[in-house]
Amino acid sequence: MRTKAWVEKGLVYLVLMAGGLFSLLPLIWLIRSSLMDMGQIFELPPIWIPNPFRFSNFSEALTILPFGRYFINTTVIVIFSMIGVLVTCSISAYSFARMSWRGRDLIFGLLLSSMMLPYAVTLIPTFIGWSKLGLTNSFIPLIAPAWFGGGAFNIFLLRQFYLSIPRDLDEAAYVDGASHGRIFISIIIPLTRPALVVVGLFTFLASWNDFLGPLVYLNDESKYTLALGLQQFKGMYAAEWHLMMAAATVVLAPAIIVFFIGQRYFIEGITLTGIKA
Amino acid sequence: MEPVSSLGVQRPKTKRNSYRNELYGILFALPAILGLVIFTLGPMIYSLYMSFTDYSGSNSPSFIGLDNYTRMFSGEDQYFYKALGVTLYFVVLSVPTGIIYSFLLAILLNRNIKGKAIFRTVFYLPSIVPIIAISFIWLWLLNPDLGLANELLRAIGLPGSQWIFGEKSVVPSLALMNLWTTGGTMIIFLAGLQDIPRSLYEAIEIDGGSKLNKLRNITIPMMTPTIFFNLIMGIINGFQVFSQAYVMTNGGPNNASLFYVFYLYREAFQFSRMGSASAIAWVLFIIIMLLTYTVFKTSRKWVYYEGDEAR
Known part of the structure; x- marks a missing residue:
């Protein structure tokens, strides 16, 4: 009996380790390749630890294309998207969670069902709309949607958090004559700061990782984001794997850093979407 | 005396007051309402209209009835069925394997395990990697001549694969x-597992049931709503794969990875056939709706809902 339990426990760890290896190996391979020279990277059997560490790959990869420019562009888009989502999404979610008006449930239902709509359906008409306004090849089409409620997913998420706040709190304030604006700012917002962090983090990642949006809207190389820059890089240096991996690492790093800083919130956020759905 | 709650426990129905409340409610929700109209409903209607026209994006759209649709379904556009087949194949492969794999990991993680938080982080880590970086990493791993994947296969005596460069192997x-x-x-599954009441398992333990019993009679039935949710999301997302195809394979080799959205993108942004691309988009929408509806229909048979609690 005892040995059986041991074997079972061992098997569980074995499978988990195998899964962990599958998750980590590609990332380790990426980093290891980004620190080697052309000769080492192709050596067989493969070398795992670069010798010497070639940090110059990074400076080389980063100077071939104007990655500084791309970094600034991406950051501008990400920051303005985050501000837009946090402001407009939280206000809208408050209305859906706490205020009553005719048509509210209908609109919320429509919002929820819009999550099932493939982005392919709206992509083309939205693109044509922006190009009629002469705003393609600018950051505006990539930022503007964030300022209109920030998408059904985020509204749903925040509303879920707001609903979990006991109603007595804001009702008491309301009786005392506080306005909705006041309740929102001095009661709801402070109580749901973690929720805002979750939404902010998701927005950061979605915006940082976006590929199709910039691909469709940005033509000028000076307006490229990191993702587009990387794609461009691939076209030019396809065989120079060490430089490609260095460039990919640079694009990946901020996402990883943000993830580790906000890890707790990420897990909480995903959990919420899954269970309450 | 300004009276009570907006959501209405004992709000007196003075006309002026309820009017003001309505107005504020709509005002607060205005960003979302406008967003819904400008970025969802409006484009949907416009796209439906475009799907019946011949439109390059710069000429004025000319009405051609169902031509765009008949061109697709009649096979005159040779890529439609190809793209649909490729995408279906991908969904059939990726959705069940994804669900089984992440369910298995979640079940193992839900046991009394040391380093649970570390494992959870490690499993989740790849999902935050930008798709363009994911594509780079896997292009390199799956390189037939120099990649790690074939190197590992050879090390254990198996033949290598052409991976994304083989017509047969690209979708797998x-x-x-x-x-x-x-x-x-996996994290959604884990959260669902943690919600299953311990008392249910204890009941089986008292009856002397085995672990397999617990899995079959409690864990899986209790998890069916979560499996259902992940299945729907998996199907919706699986049909919309684009970037991998664009970055890694460009739809090849020989259109073997011509994913539906990639086909649509090509039609719209490379061939400037906005009308036809809109029709392609609407067909995708209808396919996804039909599939989701079917899964919903069958869900009555296999999804277990606790009590009457509608989830």
Whole structure:
């Protein structure tokens, strides 16, 4: 009996380790390749630890294309998207969670069902709309949607958090004559700061990782984001794997850093979407 | 005396007051309402209209009835069925494997395990990697001559594969890559597992039931709503794969990875056939709706809902 339990426990760890290896190996391979020279990277059997560490790959990869420019562009888009989502999404979610008006449930239902709509359906008409306004090849089409409620997913998420706040709190304030604006700012917002962090983090990642949006809207190389820059890089240096991996690492790093800083919130956020759905 | 709650426990129905409340409610929700109209409903209607026209994006749209649709379904556009087949194949491969893999990991993680938090982080980590970086990493791993994947296969005496460069192996390769990023699904499963009441398992323990019994009679039935949720999301997302195809394979080799959205993108942004691309988009929408509806229909048979609690 005892040995059986041991074997079972061992098997569980074995499978988990195998899964962990599958998750980590590609990332380790990426980093290891980004620190080697052309000769080492192709050596067989493969070398795992670069010798010497070639940090110059990074400076080389980063100077071939104007990655500084791309970094600034991406950051501008990400920051303005985050501000837009946090402001407009939280206000809208408050209305859906706490205020009553005719048509509210209908609109919320429509919002929820819009999550099932493939982005392919709206992509083309939205693109044509922006190009009629002469705003393609600018950051505006990539930022503007964030300022209109920030998408059904985020509204749903925040509303879920707001609903979990006991109603007595804001009702008491309301009786005392506080306005909705006041309740929102001095009661709801402070109580749901973690929720805002979750939404902010998701927005950061979605915006940082976006590929199709910039691909469709940005033509000028000076307006490229990191993702587009990387794609461009691939076209030019396809065989120079060490430089490609260095460039990919640079694009990946901020996402990883943000993830580790906000890890707790990420897990909480995903959990919420899954269970309450 | 300004009276009570907006959501209405004992709000007196003075006309002026309820009017003001309505107005504020709509005002607060205005960003979302406008967003829904400008970025969803409006484009949907416009796109439906475009799907019946011949439109390049710069000429004025000319009405051609169902031509765009008949061109697709009659096979005159030789890529439609190809793209649909490729995408269906991908969904059939990637959705079940993704669900089984992440469910298995979640079940193991839900046991009394040391380093649970570390494992959870490790499994989730790949899902935050930008798709362009994911594509780079896997292009390199799956390189037939120099990649790690074939190197590992050779090390254990197996023949290598052409991976994304083989007509037969490209879609399975992308499904494997998809498996790498199922950490989000795993976390949703884990949260669902933690919600199953201990008392249910204890009941089986008292009856002397085995672990397999617990899995079959409690864990899986209790998890069916979560499996259902992940299944729907998996199908919706699986049909919309684009970037991998664009960055890694460009739809090749020989259109073997011509994913539906990639086909649509090509039609719209490379061939400037906005009308036809809109029709392609609407067909995708209808396919996804039909599939979702079917899954919903069958869900009555296999999804267990606790009490009457509608989830």
